[in-house]
Amino acid sequence: MRVVVDLNRCQSYGQCVFAAPEVFRFQGAESLEYDHVPDAGSDQAVERAALACPAQAILLGRSAEAGVVSQAVAAEMR
Amino acid sequence: MTPRRIVIVGASLAGLRTADSLRANGFTGELVLIGDEPHEPYDRPPLSKAVLAGRTGTDRLFLPSAQDLNARRLLGVAATGLDLAAGEVRLADDRRIGFDRLVIATGSRSRPWPVPGEAALRGVHLLRGREDADRIRADLTAGPRRVLVIGGGFTGSEVASSCHDLDIPVTVALRGAAPMASALGEAVGTAIGARQRAHGIDLRVRTTVTALHGDAEGRLRRVWLSDGDELEVDVAVVALGSVANTEWLAGCGLAADPRGVECDAAGRAMGLDCAVVPDVYVAGDVARWRHPHFDAEPQALQHWGNAVDQAEVAAHNLTHRHQRPATALPAFWSDQFGLNVKSVGLPHLADQVVLTQGSFERGPFVAAYGRGGITVGAVAVNSPRVLDGYAALITERAPFPPAINATDSPADATVLSAGSNSAESSGPALTTVHGGQS
Ligand SMILES: Cc1cc2nc3c(=O)[nH]c(=O)nc-3n(C[C@H](O)[C@H](O)[C@H](O)COP(=O)(O)OP(=O)(O)OC[C@H]3O[C@@H](n4cnc5c(N)ncnc54)[C@H](O)[C@@H]3O)c2cc1C
Ligand code: SF4
Numbered sequence: 330m331r332v333v334v335d336l337n338r339c340q341s342y343g344q345c346v347f348a349a350p351e352v353f354r355f356q357g358a359e360s361l362e363y364d365h366v367p368d369a370g371s372d373q374a375v376e377r378a379a380l381a382c383p384a385q386a387i388l389l390g391r392s393a394e395a396g397v398v399s400q401a402v403a404a405e406m407r
Numbered sequence: 408m409t410p411r412r413i414v415i416v417g418a419s420l421a422g423l424r425t426a427d428s429l430r431a432n433g434f435t436g437e438l439v440l441i442g443d444e445p446h447e448p449y450d451r452p453p454l455s456k457a458v459l460a461g462r463t464g465t466d467r468l469f470l471p472s473a474q475d476l477n478a479r480r481l482l483g484v485a486a487t488g489l490d491l492a493a494g495e496v497r498l499a500d501d502r503r504i505g506f507d508r509l510v511i512a513t514g515s516r517s518r519p520w521p522v523p524g525e526a527a528l529r530g531v532h533l534l535r536g537r538e539d540a541d542r543i544r545a546d547l548t549a550g551p552r553r554v555l556v557i558g559g560g561f562t563g564s565e566v567a568s569s570c571h572d573l574d575i576p577v578t579v580a581l582r583g584a585a586p587m588a589s590a591l592g593e594a595v596g597t598a599i600g601a602r603q604r605a606h607g608i609d610l611r612v613r614t615t616v617t618a619l620h621g622d623a624e625g626r627l628r629r630v631w632l633s634d635g636d637e638l639e640v641d642v643a644v645v646a647l648g649s650v651a652n653t654e655w656l657a658g659c660g661l662a663a664d665p666r667g668v669e670c671d672a673a674g675r676a677m678g679l680d681c682a683v684v685p686d687v688y689v690a691g692d693v694a695r696w697r698h699p700h701f702d703a704e705p706q707a708l709q710h711w712g713n714a715v716d717q718a719e720v721a722a723h724n725l726t727h728r729h730q731r732p733a734t735a736l737p738a739f740w741s742d743q744f745g746l747n748v749k750s751v752g753l754p755h756l757a758d759q760v761v762l763t764q765g766s767f768e769r770g771p772f773v774a775a776y777g778r779g780g781i782t783v784g785a786v787a788v789n790s791p792r793v794l795d796g797y798a799a800l801i802t803e804r805a806p807f808p809p810a811i812n813a814t815d816s817p818a819d820a821t822v823l824s825a826g827s828n829s830a831e832s833s834g835p836a837l838t839t840v841h842g843g844q845s
Contacts, residue, residue: 331471333450337712337738340792341747357745359789362457365450366467390471393423393447394480 330372331390332365332379338386348381349374410507410686411436413725414496416486417512417652418442420450420711421691423470424718425510430474432726438478439504441496444536445483452711454540455562456742459547459569465537486513489659491684508686508725511668511676512718513652515692515709520557520645525619530627531643534562543644547573551641554578555630557616559586561741563646564603568743571606578609578640580616580632584826587741591750593826594760595774595786598767599746606744619643649709651693661687667695667707672732674721688725690717699732700802701753701783710739736798751794752776752784752801757825763811764790771815773797776825777807 332352334345339361345353346361352371353363367375379387413429415422418440426438442448449468457463481498488497495503517533520526530551532543547554547570554570556563559581570577583589585596586603604610611634620629630638653663661684662669662677669677670689674696678684689696691714697705712735720733741748754760757776765772765788773793776784782805785797793813800809808822 331469333470335712335715336452336740337749342792356457356462356742357747359747359791360742360745362453362462364463364467365453365471366469388471388473390427390473391475393426393470393472393476 330367330369330375331392332363332367332375333388333390334361334363335386335388336361338384339382340384340386342383344381344383345378345387348378353378409434409436410725412439412506413437413508413510414439414441414504414506415510415512416441416496416655417510417514417691417693418444418480418482419448419512419514419691420470421512421514421693421714421718422510423448423472424715425512425688425690425722426476426478427472427474428719428722429725430476432722434722434726436507438476439506440476440478440480440482441484441486441498441504442480442482443485443499446537447482449537451535454537455534455565456569458537458540459544459566460572461544461548465540468537486655489656489661491660491687494686506686509688510721510725511656511687511689511693512691512714513655513693515649515651515667515707517645518647518650520619520647522619525621526645527625528619528621528627529625530621530641531619531645533645534566535649543642546642547575549641551575553638553640553642555580555616555638555640555643556646557643558646558648559583559600559610559612560589560646560648561587561743563644564599565741565743566644566646567603567608568606571608571744576607576609578611578638579603580611580614582613582615584612586610586612588826590755591748591786592754592757592760592776594767594823595754598772599748599788601768602746603744616643649692651695651707653693660684667693669695669705672696672699672734673724673730674717674733675724675730688721690714690721696733698737698753699734700736701756703753703756708737710737712738736801738794738798747789747791748786749788749791749794750784750786751798752782754784754786754825756783759807759822760825761808761820761822762817763809763820764793764813764815764817766817773811775800775807775809775811777822780807781805782807782809 341359556579588596615633618631651667656663676687692709754776771789
């Protein structure tokens with residue numbers, strides 16, 4: 330799982346820190362920091378965090394590599 | 408009508424978000440992502456913050472995609488040319504990739520130190536990508552005597568903050584009157600600068616670096632400043648703003664220069680004749696455009712949120728007949744010295760500023776920005792939860808100074824000159840750079 334937080338939207342409520350403290354933390358009073366690539370064991374906690382975020386600032390997804398076609402194939406792409 | 412193949416050049420935040428939202432919009436055709444960095448797309452804002460301070464690593468910043476992209480990705484190869492008539496992108500390895508629609512998302516890079524011999528010294532760094540951050544981090548962990556940050560924009564200030572987290576002495580030299588003044592104005596920049604100094608940062612305003620000196624091994628050792636001082640430093644981070652990555656578009660007929668590629672609010676690229684070029688869109692740091700809410704020159708808004716907003720607009724317009732303009736209010740954040748700085752609107756356009764909540768001296772504060780009697784921006788320091796209200800005032804073009812009357816509003820709200828030094832920096836297109844020069 331991959332995580333990105335829209336820190337313009339985030340209002341530092343901290344619900345994500347409650348839900349998944351191993352992934353989200355505050356640095357200073359209001360600055361959220363987090364792990365973009367959490368360990369697989371945290372997946373459920375991260376999903377709870379995303380649901381709990383009142384600002385809907387947490388976007389979850391997969392690796393952008395999903396469904397990649399390799400460079401060799403692309404050579405035929407004229 | 409629906410394109411068969413969409414090619415996106417630039418595989419970072421704007422490029423990935425465009426691809427992701429194309430799929431979310433139901434685009435089922437071929438998607439090609441071309442990027443010169445050999446990595447999967449990753450997030451840059453942590454580079455100057457958590458990465459330099461050692462709280463995360465550059466291998467842990469990959470960006471998610473919400474959709475199955477099913478894209479062909481050509482990574483580690485640069486686009487070197489665009490042939491609009493043929494509908495082809497030329498690559499560094501001489502391949503040509505045809506497209507029905509093109510998205511230009513090649514972003515920007517750091518403006519280099521102007522003296523090549525000095526720029527080449529070991530210990531002298533730029534900060535844009537993960538390799539840059541890894542190199543600076545390695546130098547910081549080697550225990551430098553002092554770090555010099557050249558430029559007091561956001562990136563420079565964040566680098567200074569990370570050095571401070573590591574207990575490394577830092578000097579910041581900047582040409583303007585206050586850090587981040589080109590984006591936030593002098594009054595707010597001065598307030599934040601005072602807090603940087605309170606953390607022990609040697610902040611030198613109206614000061615330039617006149618020479619960088621290396622030892623026999625070509626390693627930075629000493630620097631000279633315009634105030635006559637000479638400092639022993641082992642690491643210098645050059646944070647003098649950025650330049651758009653548009654060289655590959657030279658001669659292709661688009662209105663492209665080092666300030667960006669001009670486009671309309673719908674993201675459609677403009678030609679040299681100022682007419683919209685069909686089928687070519689621009690998003691992110693490389694886009695120079697006129698935000699419909701503000702009466703201002705076309706400019707690049709080089710912040711994370713702008714890349715996301717423009718990517719979503721481009722993806723919508725690539726998949727719909729009705730072309731929608733980008734209307735979301737610009738916004739950005741910075742984290743430094745325990746301060747969360749958030750901006751909404753375009754504070755750098757303002758001629759006046761007023762403290763509306765809290766105090767410049769200590770604790771949280773909010774300032775509102777006005778131009779010609781209309782509220783155009785707001786900046787909140789350690790007060791992220793109040794900004795929505797200010798965004799509403801900006802959206803409705805509320806009179807300036809706005810009536811806030813919060814419990815922490817100052818009794819006498821003196822309207823100050825915004826004192827943005829934007830006129831002094833490198834032109835209007837570069838005044839809102841994240842990491843811009845001050
Ligand atoms: C250190 C740092 C800290 C930041 N902090 C913040 C912050 O706190 N808040 C905030 O709002 N913003 C911040 N930003 C700004 C934000 O990261 C950018 O606005 C954002 O990355 C823009 O995304 P983009 O995709 O348009 O451009 P980029 O991220 O620059 O991506 C462009 C991509 O295109 C590639 N490319 C360039 N030329 C070519 C070519 N010819 N062919 C193929 N590929 C090419 C580049 O290598 C790059 O991978 C920060 C930026 C930096 C560097
Ligand atoms: S729950 Fe949402 S708003 Fe709150 S700190 Fe986390 S990301 Fe920010």
